[in-house]
Amino acid sequence: QKEVEQNSGPLSVPEGAIASLNCTYSDRGSQSFFWYRQYSGKSPELIMSIYSNGDKEDGRFTAQLNKASQYVSLLIRDSQPSDSATYLCAVNMGRGSQGNLIFGKGTKLSVKP
Amino acid sequence: DTAVSQTPKYLVTQMGNDKSIKCEQNLGHDTMYWYKQDSKKFLKIMFSYNNKELIINETVPNRFSPKSPDKAHLNLHINSLELGDSAVYFCASSQSTGKNSPLHFGNGTRLTVT
Numbered sequence: 001q002k003e004v005e006q007n008s009g010p011l012s013v014p015e016g017a018i019a020s021l022n023c024t025y026s027d028r029g030s031q032s033f034f035w036y037r038q039y040s041g042k043s044p045e046l047i048m049s050i051y052s053n054g055d056k057e058d059g060r061f062t063a064q065l066n067k068a069s070q071y072v073s074l075l076i077r078d079s080q081p082s083d084s085a086t087y088l089c090a091v092n093m094g095r096g097s098q099g100n101l102i103f104g105k106g107t108k109l110s111v112k113p
Numbered sequence: 114d115t116a117v118s119q120t121p122k123y124l125v126t127q128m129g130n131d132k133s134i135k136c137e138q139n140l141g142h143d144t145m146y147w148y149k150q151d152s153k154k155f156l157k158i159m160f161s162y163n164n165k166e167l168i169i170n171e172t173v174p175n176r177f178s179p180k181s182p183d184k185a186h187l188n189l190h191i192n193s194l195e196l197g198d199s200a201v202y203f204c205a206s207s208q209s210t211g212k213n214s215p216l217h218f219g220n221g222t223r224l225t226v227t
Binding site for chain 1: 153154155156157158161169203212213215216217218219220221
């Protein structure tokens with residue numbers, strides 16, 4: 001069974017704090033990982049992708065990947081109320097070169113002013 | 114200049130009816146998808162087409178039939194609608210079927226079956 005697990009939250013952090021969102025996945029052979037942000041009533045939008053072990057930084061966002069632990073996380077520094085949304089972890093679990101993006105159920109983040 | 118556009122945005126219909134949702138992308142991508150997001154916000158793949166060919170067909174009732182007239186369009190036809198079909202349906206596209214190709218989503222179609 002191909003699964004992506006996330007804590008559904010809600011995760012509540014004060015403005016300016018670091019928000020830490022976590023995700024685990026079942027397929028050890030997975031090679032590409034994505035974080036999407038979805039505001040209420042809107043479509044998911046890509047915010048980060050990561051393919052190699054370690055950290056990848058983009059502005060206030062840092063994605064961290066540990067393939068041995070089958071774990072991927074997203075850190076949001078200096079959290080803003082506008083970051084309040086549901087964050088979806090997505091892992092590509094396709095066979096061979098074929099993509100098949102499996103989504104977690106999402107973590108709802110609330111940033112309090 | 115919307116990248117992935119789907120119509121209609123809202124669809125309210127009665128059980129037993131047949132309805133279609135249309136999707137078009139102008140990104141020049143080769144691969145298009147249909148995802149279903151249920152009331153618990155779980156986003157699940159239904160179908161994937163690459164250059165008009167079906168490549169992913171998850172366990173979806175036969176009442177759902179995708180059609181891709183060309184690589185820029187992927188439509189979804191649903192027969193004999195049931196209450197459980199109520200959800201938001203998202204069309205998406207990616208540059209290729211490759212594992213490193215992220216998805217670009219349309220704005221979604223909220224289907225309500227009464």
